[in-house]
Amino acid sequence: MDTYTSAPEAPRARLGRSAAGVARRLDWALIAAVAALCAIGTMLVWSATLPGDGSGPMEATGHMRRHLVHLAVGWALCLTVASVDFRAVRGYAPLVYGATLMALIMVLTPLGAVINGSRGWIVLGPVQFQPSELAKVGLILVLATLLGEPRDGESKPMTRDVLYCLLALALPLALVLLQPDLGTTLVLGMIFLGMLTLSGAPLAWVVGMLACGVATACAVWWFDLLEPYQLDRLATLIDPSADPQGAGYNSAQALIAVGSGGFSGTGLFQGEQTHGRFVPEQHTDFIFTVAGEELGFVGSVAMVALFIVVFWRILRIAAGCDQPYPRLLCVGVATWFAFQSFINIGMGLGIMPVTGLPLPFVSYGGTAIVANMLALGLVLGVHVRDRGFE
């Protein structure tokens, strides 16, 4: 059996593969699941952004249409990335990583804008985007390169590789913390831990890093490094009804919205809790509460099931990879999506602290959608290429 590294001729021939050939090799189950989530998300965004003054759905389509534009751009980028050989993409990894770092630095300059208490946005005329979303993609690319293709001919990453990885993590982590954006910080750390764990790195490092993660969480808790509102959010996770108008307000209202949906939900556009806008940020971070209220248990569980399908397929692609680099790419993306989805849905259900993380493929937000789609494109690309080698 040949590996692609030692047989440069074969892939080159495949690079010229026709669009029809690429299409035939795409993971259609994964695409269908993501597309379904996107479609549901569009409806939920639409419903969540109705003005709530009794006007019908057709009178307020602004957010919904912008969301469709984001999705269109996202899907186009996704398919483009999917049709490019991931080895070619790998070559751009340092560039992408460097660009996201630059963007994260720019955020802290006057070009950055503060939205919802966090300096996480860059506003360039009519275009505004969130570099921290793109930083996740950049980090995955760099970590996959560092861990998947160890130096000195080792088959597994050694201590030195891990140290490089730590450095690669530390830079965006520090910049995101400065915004401050705790949610993204957690996601970056989680991506690192997930990829490291499945990279074959020395067990001591894996265990050590996991321990570090837990220790950091504890330290942050004990040394009061969190902003007061973050502590409040953690505290209200324990008892959301303790202070319904204060920090617990989001949680309490989210629970009411989800719970009141019941088994079958109120029906799309019919949620009174949603249209009274009792849950803040219901079209972005708390989009799942709209699903809970309007689509009920049936719809919510269906969404959870779709997410399971997405992660399952991505990890299946990872399992099918011969080589560590594409596998780690998929593992990184899966870790990102799974962690972020779990936190997001969990906070809507009152079992996770409130952090500002969007629900992948569902929440409103251009940068997040584009970043999600780019990552999906990477995974699909691995699937397209990797099949060929078996």
Add this chain to the structure above:
Amino acid sequence: MHRPPGTPARPVRRLGTLGVVLAQVLVVVLFAALGVRLWYLQVQRGDHYRELAVSNHHQELVVPATRGQILDARGRALVNNRTELVVSADYHELQGMPDDGEAVLAELSEALGTPLEELRQRMRLCGPTVERPCWPGSPYQPVTLAEGVGSQAALQIMEHPERFPGITAQAHAVREYPYGDLAGQVLGYLQPVTQEELEAREQLRTQFTGIDQVGRDGLEKIYDAQLRGTAGLRTLGVNNHGEIMEVLSDRMPEAGMHLVTHLDAEVQGIAEKALAEGMAAARPRYPADSGAAVVLDVRTGGVVALASVPSYDPSVWRGGIDQETFDEMLSAEAGEPLLSRAIQGQYPPGSTFKVSSLSAAAENGYSLRSTYACPGSINVGGQNFENYAGQGHGTITLHRAIVVSCNTVFYNFGYRMWLSDGGLHPDGEPDEAMAAMARGYGFGSPTGIDLPYETGGRIPDRQWKRDFWEQTKENNCHRAEHGYPDVADQDPSHAAYLKRLAHEHCVEGFEWRAGEAVNFSIGQGDVLVSPLQLAAAYAAIANGGTLYEPRVARALVSADGSEVQMIEPSVKGRLPVSEETLAYLQAALTEVPKAGTASGAFGGFPQDLVSVAGKTGSADVVGRQVSSWFASYAPADDPRFAIVVFVHQGGTGGATSAPIARKIYEGIYGFSANAGGEDEEGDRPPSEGALPDGRPWQELPTVRSDGSIDLLDR
């Protein structure tokens, strides 16, 4: 690149694959947990959250109904409503602020020009230790901070909700009293509804709406439900800012009914003025500290006027009374103006009570045609009982005994009836004819008037004496044994007297003694009646024996006039006396203002036009000055009005109360006061009385469908 092909890839892949499979399992488990959580929230606890959601975005507004007016018999408004700008605060919203709403109150203080301290006080909930002003209502009701606010300040508040969170300025209907303090105690007053009442009434937590008030006294209390009407209920869908998104349901308020009373504003005014002036006239010699005047329609029991002095203006209750006013209204120095002496006061009736004693004698074998000795005094059980001023009248008829108010004739009746009952130790069941007759006249129990807190007075008898002894025995017997060491220090002889008394009370305090029966016969001792009871009794004498339950209210008329509920006269009973006795009594009473104890007061009164029948009374209470009574009715030949006047510590009945009653009659019938030569009354041209032909208004005033009210006219 340097790796030999084929060798190391496989183990790495296997390890990686295993890890990835584990990751897949982990993901499925974690997300399945989310599914379980969803099941718990949405299916198991769904109903709970649906309830929370409803209370979240449904807001119930109670829209108070316009309260009905209280009208006099002619249709004049004694109480109506005025629209006023009221500033109120949401108690819970202000309390929920980090500074307890301090900043908002400070802002408000500036806008209203009211001291911040006062606003702070008004925000407090009333309680046993909280001084007024405070909020006596439910914290779920808007707390009134200021009434009668200028439109400038109100606009400022309405236009800047962001500066005044939790504060609203709204137009509210507030009670207005066009006649000021006229009939204040009868009309009563409103106070904000308390939390208990709110829960008992309709289980409604009213949100920010009008101020829900409840009648606390007088007619406002008794007819509260009818006057209040039915509040409207509007259910609103609101968003997270409390902005109204839609009206889910709307039940319009139903205005309260108007209450038409028997009261005549003019007669009421005359009665109050005459009473106050008469008391003032008595004051150089007597304290004359309080008084009452009652005017009844003898044919229906309708209350034409009910005056009590001192009085107060019910508008003091509006918008939260301050502690000083509140204390003053309850203080003894101010004469407790909240108390209506006419229905809540109870006093010994003195000689006015002789109508009952005469009836008891006549119905128990003492002939109306006989004559009876009227000595200056009689001795009963070693104690001397005197006539007024100790004067005797020889042997006289009972008619004359009423006219000159001879006590000794009635003492004898009382004593002899006591003896025939068996004296101190009766065999079997004593008749107690005097007490039974007094009860037949309606004394000793509430008249049943449609006003709250009425007293029943007291008719003492043997049973009462025994009960009283049971209650006091322990203390008396203790004193009888141990004496009064505290008193003995200063006054040993007085202490010895008290000890003897205690011993007496301990050993034989249950005995109804001759002296008590004697005192009872002239309405002294332990006999207590209210002016209203006496008026109802005299009205019964006047109308031929029907004892009515007095009624202030005559009818309830819906706000648009479409519905009229008459409040029919209610008969309490008949006087247990024969026609003959009644006629005899009427004749005797008719002579009193002409040739008897009230002739001085009625000198020059046109008795040929309107003949007044009545009886004076001068009642003694130990340690107090004599109290003055005059109980009467007119016209004697075709009775229409019964008038009772009482002045506490006001002198004799003939000197103080009879002239007051005379002024009221003059006012009703329009006789010039000059004829009596007492004082000048230039208010009205002669012969134009409050009720010129001497009849109460027969028809009801007309309430039109547009809500306007037509006054009756003659």
